[in-house]
Amino acid sequence: MTAPLPEAIKTALEAGQKAGLAATGGKNADYIPFLASVPSNLFGIAVVTADGRVFKTGDADYQFAIESISKVFTLALVIDQIGPNALREKVGADPTGLPFNSVMALELHGGKPLSPLVNAGAIATASLVPGKDAEACWAAILDCQSRFAGRKIALSNDVNTSEQTTNFHNRAIAWLLYSSGSCYSDPMRAVDVYTRQCSTLVSAADLATMGATLANGGVNPVTGERVIGDDKTAPILAEMTMEGLYTASGDWAFTVGLPGKSGVGGGILAVVPGELAIASFSPPLDPAGNSVRGMAAVTAVAKSLGRNLYRPRS
Incomplete structure (x- = not known):
């Protein structure tokens, strides 16, 4: 067009x-x-x-x-690695109809997130980012954001600190995901990486x-x-x-x-x-x-x- x-x-x-x-x-x-x-x-x-x-x-x-706009680009990174069908199977592709940080949405669907664009699904998506440890996963996400933006994107230490010290709800979500088999790395690693991608x-x-x-x-x-x-x-x-x-x-x-x-x-x-x-x-x-x-x-x-x-x- x-x-x-x-x-x-x-x-x-x-x-x-x-x-x-x-x-x-x-x-x-x-x-x-x-x-x-x-x-x-x-x-x-x-x-x-x-x-x-x-x-x-x-x-x-x-x-x-x-x-949360970062969720789109971590989704892009993962979907480019594993393909859309695998992403849909592991994370989902449906609206939840509930707030973005809802625990109820997880409980209603057996612990599986319905969408990679709500917190539960985004944490699950972050757990699928390839890398031997949190630093490798984080480096891949930061590089992906930078390539999409066409310039070097940087982490804000102030934002990250503010988020890492208040993300208790997301930590709980990660453990719920893990208990149902829908978190594909250490859950606290997934939350750490997810929090950084938002910062x-x-x-x-x-x-x-x-x-x-x-x-x-x-x-x-x-x-x-x-x-x-x-x-x-x-x-x-x-x-x-x-x-x-x-x-x-x-x-x-x-x-x-x-x-x-x-x-x-x-x-x-x-x-x-x-x-x-x-x-x-x-x-x-x-x-x-x-x-x-x-x-x-x-x-x-x-x-x-x-x-x-x-x-x-x-």
């Missing part, structure tokens, strides 16, 4: 900025101390096309914690590049590097459609019609396969854990560009 012309993208960014600034409510995540301290007025949007053009506005270069710093421009790599069939459109096989992107985008915005995923599919992923650091990512990716950043979250301004902004950009997978383009 041919990406929109620059003038159309610039107009869409203006619409996104207007919609985001008009959106009110929400609050920073406060159960992770670092996230509570991020200025809540920050707001940026970026679009990166499948042919490598970058457009951005506002605080699109501000680096924030990637948080890297990215910008909205980075996220848009990462998403554009998925839109471009696994080739980073800025660097030209193939990051994953072109047959692996469709299952990843399907997972994003089903569970990318947690309990708001159905509403997102209904109203926006694009594969998406959110993180409690304030990031939102949406992908138009074959064309581009849209990303936004703003810390205040709705009750489901999604950025209030970010959702409004990405929705407006997609609508301005006329992009919705379920609506024919005229």
Whole structure:
């Protein structure tokens, strides 16, 4: 597909900025101390096309914690290694209909996570990352994030410390996974690696590049590097459609019609396969854990560009 012309993208960014600034409510995540301290007025949007053009506005270069958006890229790493069928068998490919950190979802399904994009499934996915120890697994994840972003991504020690000292719920989930045979490494190693993957710093421009790599069939459109096989992107985008915005995923599919992923650091990512990716950043979250301004902004950009997978383009 041919990406929109620059003038159309610039107009869409203006619409996104207007919609985001008009959106009110929400609050920073406060159960992770670092996230509570991020200025809540920050707001940026970026679009990166499948042919490598970058457009951005506002605080699109501000680096924030990637948080749960990291699940997409660890999923990409694992699915590229073991294939989509093995991933679906071991982790699952269905929405849970429950909050992202739900223990009940595990209990209702015999200890098997339903999706790699909720915490239980993401911990199980992290346990499948190849490596002889936690450091080797972590190095593979960090390299994967960096290749998707087209630059060297770094761990934030402040975010990681804040998360590692408060991740008791995730540790409990890991032991439940292990007890049911759905954790494929030492459970505390899996939680450690998973927590680190959530603690890297990215910008909205980075996220848009990462998403554009998925839109471009696994080739980073800025660097030209193939990051994953072109047959692996469709299952990843399907997972994003089903569970990318947690309990708001159905509403997102209904109203926006694009594969998406959110993180409690304030990031939102949406992908138009074959064309581009849209990303936004703003810390205040709705009750489901999604950025209030970010959702409004990405929705407006997609609508301005006329992009919705379920609506024919005229």
